[in-house]
Amino acid sequence: MSARPWWQSAALYQIYPWSFQDSDGDGIGDLRGIENRLDYLVELGVDAIWLSPIFPSPMADFGYDVADYCGIDPRFGTLADFDSLLASAHSRGLKLLLDFVPNHSSDQHPWFVESRASRDNPKRDWYIWQDAAPDGGPPNNWISDFGGSAWTWDATTGQYYYHAFLKEQPDLNWRNPAVRAAMLDVLRFWFARGVDGFRIDVLWHIVKHAGFPDNPPNPDWDPATGEMNRVFQLHSTDQPEVHDIAADMRAIADAFGREGDDRVLIGEIYLPVERLMRYYGLAGEGVHLPFNFQLIDAPWNARGLARMIADYEAALPPGGWPNWVLGNHDRPRSATKRGRAQARVAAMLLLTLRGTPTLYYGDELGMENGHIPPERVRDPRELREPGLGLGRDPVRTPMPWDDSAQGGFTTGEPWLPLGGDWPRRNVAAELEDPASMLALHHALLRLRRMTPALARxxxxxxxxxxxxxxxxxxxxxxxxxxxxxxxxxxxxxxxxxxxxxxxxxxxxxxxxxxxxxxxxxxxxxxxxxxx
Missing domain, CATH: 2.60.40.1180 (Golgi alpha-mannosidase II)
Known part of the structure; x- marks a missing residue:
């Protein structure tokens, strides 16, 4: 393995495939559309792209309910389209990362179909099943991140199954060695195909306390923050056994890496810094980059940010490399959160701090949260807990490429409406404006690439x-x-x-x-x- 892997000096770019570029007029972005826009990303100056899930899925949660871990959903294309995209990216010097969703599958995945068929099915223990509580209710007080009990009753087999998210997303039982082996084989499948790494979805969720005790109640719970915060997720997340699994994943990534061509694992982990650091592993056997989301929610205060940066740097283990994020497909856009003027300052902060930055598509344009009329809402979180402002549709609106119909994103009806200012705030217009947010990102990324002091x-x-x-x-x-x-x-x-x-x-x-x-x-x- 190289002494200084490529991802340490890289700038990553997250693409939400639904919303980047549609090539066939169905209103949904796809792999061919992404391939057609690779030159834009090269000119922007990023080094790697990360695709949110593109696997076959019923889309109860827009791809985070996977029905086949080794395929491509027809909405996005085919495996041949993926291979073409990967080859085109590599030919331009771009790395490509996929989203790995190991905590849960779709309830339509063949594994779960078998698991719920009967109590004695060989795959019964591939998921988490429990008897009812003495009163007939759920086994404990664990709450779904989307609100409501995290347990759903299955009348056919007379037990509850666990789902940290939607009932259509049953959690896999990573304590079962067969599950562990099957999911690690998924990593091998895509690594062998040539992908450069993975962002691992909700890594800290994938192991639960074996005894399933109640989670402690949150005495300061504010209903406006969503029902998931009614309890502390002490027993349903961040269990010690997860680190052995992360070490297995790391060993696979390292085995596929070559000198100058390392593979990278990035873990989605929403935890306090002192617990986040454990995901690097005691001796570098954890994920390479446990995502650091502190900037997303940090109060925009200079003294507070200075303390946060100092504390994060001081907490890093030996050999641990920092990383920074301003936004993603789940959180409000930077320009909405901070205003347009300070979004430019935030962009400079992101791209000049020590560590690997990740840009969210459209933030380089200063895209803001879109307005989603009630009849156009698609996000299950908003549909389950309406009125709390937790819906994610506003940060997933289509990328505006020019001022033509539908912003050049599609020739059809886009799956979500474009942001309100897309006729003025689009790629073509900002490319012509030397004072635009896009021009600033070009300059920042160019300077970062040319300047070792900024890169490493x-x-x-x-x-x-x-x-x-x-x-x-x-x-x-x-x-x-x-x-x-x-x-x-x-x-x-x-x-x-x-x-x-x-x-x-x-x-x-x-x-x-x-x-x-x-x-x-x-x-x-x-x-x-x-x-």
Missing amino acids: GSIRLIEADGDVLAYEREQDGERLVVALNLGSAPAPVTLPPGVALLSTLPGPPSDADPTLLRPDEGLILKVDTDA
Whole structure:
């Protein structure tokens, strides 16, 4: 394995296949559409793409209910289409990652069809079945992440089965060695086909407490946050046995890796930092990158962010490589959460912190949450807990490519409506505007690729006051300072002598005053090492 794997200096780009590019007019994005847009991604400057699930599925949860782990859903194309996409990506120097969904399958997966057929079926123990409580109700108080009990009664066999999400998504029993072997073979199947890695869905969920005790109630539960938060998921997630499974996955990834061509595993894990770090493994035998989601929900406060960055860096185990995320297919878009001006500052933060950044499709345009009329809602979470603002449809709206009908996404009716400002905020328009969010991302990614200090260098926080967050990146004597004004007023800052390379505000960076950040400005300065 290479001493510095490719993913340490890479910028990743998440594609939600439903919404990226439709090639056949059915209103749903597909693999051929993605292949047709690869040159855009190369020009953008990302290094790898991650596809949300593309496997055969009834789509109760838009592909996170998998009915066949080794196929392609016809909505997206065929295995031949996938092979073509993979080859085209590789020919352009792009890596390709898939979404692995190991916690649960579809209730229409042949394994579950067999499992629920009878109590003595050979695959009965491939899923989690329990007798009713003495009162006939669910075995315990565990709650689905989508609200309601996480247990569903099966009248045919007279037991409950467990599902952390929808009842159409029964959880696999990873304590069964046969399940473990079958799912690890899925990784081998796709690695052998040439994929470069996986994002592992809800990795911290996949093992449950063997005794199924009640989860402790949350005394501070706010119903507005969703019913899942009514209890602490102490026994239904983050069990010690999960780390042995992660080690098995890591061994497979490492076995398929070659010098200069490592495979990577990225774990979706929503846990506090001190528990997140365990997923690196005690000696690097865990996933390569346990996703760090802190920026998504962090209060937009300079002093708080500085403490968060310092604490995260200090918590990393020896050899652990950091990573950062601003948004994804489940969470509000950065431009909606922070406003358009600060979304530019946030983009500079994401792409200049030490570690591997992941961009969510459309964030490079400054896409905001879309408006979804009630009759167009598709997300089961919104349908199950309406009115709480937990629905994910608004962050999954189609990518606008130009100002033609349906934004160039499809020639048909898009599966979700486009965002309201797509005639002005689209790829073609922003490519023509040197002050656009897309132009800023081009510049940031170009600078990151050309500058070892940004790609792999060390980080040192610089003491600052008020709304200013500042830090230095250094590699082999090359020093860059990043100074970010998280406020809407001018902010004084003390920076070393140097040359301004890039500002988030329009105009040449040489116009920036290194002693005073303008409102909503982020600045990258190359330090004069001779001064």
